[in-house]
Amino acid sequence: MEPKAIFEAVRATFGEAVSELQEEGFRPAFLVVSPEKVREIGRFLRDDPAMKFDSLMCLSGVDYPDRFAVVYHLHSLAIGHRIGVKAYLPRESPSLPSVDGVWPTANFHEREAFDLFGIVFEGSWDLRRILLPEDWEGHPLRKDYKYPEFYHGIKV
Amino acid sequence: MKARAEALPTQEMLINMGPQHPSTHGVLRVILRTDGEVVVNARPDVGYLHRALEKIGERVTYAQFMPFTDRLDYLASMNCNAAWAWAVEKLAGIEVPERAEYIRVIVCELNRISSHLIAFGSFTADMGAFTPFLYAIRERERINDLFEEICGNRLTYNYVRIGGVSADLPDRFLEKTKEFLDYFDPKIPEYNDLISYNKIFVHRLANVAVATPEDAVAYGLTGPNLRGSGVRFDLRRNEPYSVYPKIDFDICVGTGERGTVGDCFDRYMVRINEMRESVKILRQAIAQIPDGPVMAKVPRVFKPPVGEVYFRAENPRGETGIYLISDGTVNPYRLKIRAPSFVTMNIFEKITRGLMIADIVAVIGSFDIILPEIDR
Numbered sequence: 001m002e003p004k005a006i007f008e009a010v011r012a013t014f015g016e017a018v019s020e021l022q023e024e025g026f027r028p029a030f031l032v033v034s035p036e037k038v039r040e041i042g043r044f045l046r047d048d049p050a051m052k053f054d055s056l057m058c059l060s061g062v063d064y065p066d067r068f069a070v071v072y073h074l075h076s077l078a079i080g081h082r083i084g085v086k087a088y089l090p091r092e093s094p095s096l097p098s099v100d101g102v103w104p105t106a107n108f109h110e111r112e113a114f115d116l117f118g119i120v121f122e123g124s125w126d127l128r129r130i131l132l133p134e135d136w137e138g139h140p141l142r143k144d145y146k147y148p149e150f151y152h153g154i155k156v
Numbered sequence: 157m158k159a160r161a162e163a164l165p166t167q168e169m170l171i172n173m174g175p176q177h178p179s180t181h182g183v184l185r186v187i188l189r190t191d192g193e194v195v196v197n198a199r200p201d202v203g204y205l206h207r208a209l210e211k212i213g214e215r216v217t218y219a220q221f222m223p224f225t226d227r228l229d230y231l232a233s234m235n236c237n238a239a240w241a242w243a244v245e246k247l248a249g250i251e252v253p254e255r256a257e258y259i260r261v262i263v264c265e266l267n268r269i270s271s272h273l274i275a276f277g278s279f280t281a282d283m284g285a286f287t288p289f290l291y292a293i294r295e296r297e298r299i300n301d302l303f304e305e306i307c308g309n310r311l312t313y314n315y316v317r318i319g320g321v322s323a324d325l326p327d328r329f330l331e332k333t334k335e336f337l338d339y340f341d342p343k344i345p346e347y348n349d350l351i352s353y354n355k356i357f358v359h360r361l362a363n364v365a366v367a368t369p370e371d372a373v374a375y376g377l378t379g380p381n382l383r384g385s386g387v388r389f390d391l392r393r394n395e396p397y398s399v400y401p402k403i404d405f406d407i408c409v410g411t412g413e414r415g416t417v418g419d420c421f422d423r424y425m426v427r428i429n430e431m432r433e434s435v436k437i438l439r440q441a442i443a444q445i446p447d448g449p450v451m452a453k454v455p456r457v458f459k460p461p462v463g464e465v466y467f468r469a470e471n472p473r474g475e476t477g478i479y480l481i482s483d484g485t486v487n488p489y490r491l492k493i494r495a496p497s498f499v500t501m502n503i504f505e506k507i508t509r510g511l512m513i514a515d516i517v518a519v520i521g522s523f524d525i526i527l528p529e530i531d532r
Contacts, residue, residue, distance in 0.1 A: 025463035027246065054373050058466065058477045060492040073466050073479065077373060077389055084466070105376030108502045116210075131203040131531060140211055141490075 003029035030084040035096035042102040052078045059109035061117035068094045098124035116141040179517040182527030198508040205531035213491040226312035229529040234267035235471040237316035243467035243478035248460035256320035258445040265434040270299040271472035279521035320451035362415030365519045375503035379474025384410040384423035391470035420522035497525040
């Protein structure tokens with residue numbers, strides 16, 4: 001299915017929760033959705049017979065200049081089409097529902113986004129730091145991250 | 157007797173496997189909760205080798221990031237180099253000369269063979285058979301010699317460039333590659349005679365840690381691990397890039413020939429068979445390679461247009477995805493590397509429940525993970 005058709009279909013079901021289709025300069029194109037609806041939309045995209053997005057290729061956090069985003073890259077092994085889903089989050093309290101119940105593979109990706117961006121995935125079955133030590137302060141991939149001078153009293 | 161066994165109190169025990177353990181292929185720590193010899197739960201703990209490559213990527217230019225991709229999956233540096241180049245070229249819309257694309261396919265497939273050889277060798281060594289490892293290293297040595305001729309390096313090649321490759325192939329390189337293929341092709345049945353169908357070896361792998369096709373897709377297994385579960389999906393065929401559409405080869409999948417589809421043996425066998433397919437690809441690429449330039453015109457100060465792109469390539473360990481955001485400056489605004497081994501570790505906890513401790517070694521080996529790529 002073409003991105004336009006996917007956008008129309010998701011919009012027919014979820015209405016205003018799907019606000020925009022980003023096409024120009026984006027490969028694949030993105031559906032911009034409201035963060036609180038991510039899990040329902042994900043389940044729809046996975047289960048709908050015309051969509052069948054059974055594979056979550058990648059889940060990334062992004063720190064845009066004025067806000068965060070969580071980006072989902074979806075692919076359907078059965079049909080062979082792909083689409084991106086993007087949910088913008090406010091910088092102050094970035095949190096949205098976890099999709100690890102929809103695609104189990106999301107768990108490690110979400111832990112990584114939590115670790116490096118501080119984005120909270122509500123209802124995740126296991127949300128801990130994954131790459132950094134458990135006692136690390138801050139979230140390094142944020143653009144305003146300050147490099148620490150000391151780690152456990154050792155100058156770095 | 158029975159009453160006595162019931163009266164004996166048993167206790168679960170917590171054991172650390174790694175981060176320093178020869179069978180974990182690097183600094184992987186697995187936290188095992190065991191009941192006697194049976195694993196109740198095995199939880200992987202990754203991150204010991206985290207070097208913040210994504211953060212580094214935001215501070216260097218697109219071309220400067222190339223040597224860092226060598227350090228992602230150091231057993232398949234050519235594939236990582238090429239994946240980065242393809243992603244950036246897709247973002248900027250650069251047309252690469254055909255000869256350069258053929259050279260990339262040739263070096264990628266050679267590197268796939270050498271990576272699968274290490275997977276095969278170290279896996280059999282983990283299973284207690286040391287000799288096949290020496291066979292694998294012997295063959296890999298010849299591939300390393302070929303790469304050394306191309307770019308001077310034996311492990312971290314830094315050969316591919318955005319827009320092409322750094323230098324044309326040296327004299328007689330294609331003949332030497334052909335000689336290697338003629339030498340290597342008969343070796344694969346030799347491996348099968350030596351170890352693949354050895355009764356003890358099969359017993360250790362068949363029906364162990366089965367990943368069903370549904371689980372494999374849902375948990376994001378890719379590459380040989382996905383195909384080991386019987387899913388016929390290969391990016392070189394299903395989402396073709398470079399010159400792969402012009403080349404004919406089969407997709408190897410697990411068939412459950414000694415146990416269940418998706419067990420450790422299937423994952424092992426897919427890699428053995430894929431080496432043969434790579435030989436096929438190489439022969440065709442060598443026959444088809446045209447003359448011409450090996451570098452496109454790329455400006456010295458390279459600024460791709462504003463945009464976002466997700467590119468994925470079929471690497472020896474699975475799908476290496478690169479999500480690139482450009483804001484029109486010389487540095488990437490954000491780059492995310494979707495490392496296949498990292499995603500593979502997600503299913504580990506699920507499929508190791510109820511196995512014996514010795515089987516954990518088989519599972520790690522059959523997934524062919526590599527730690528620098530997991531931790532980035």
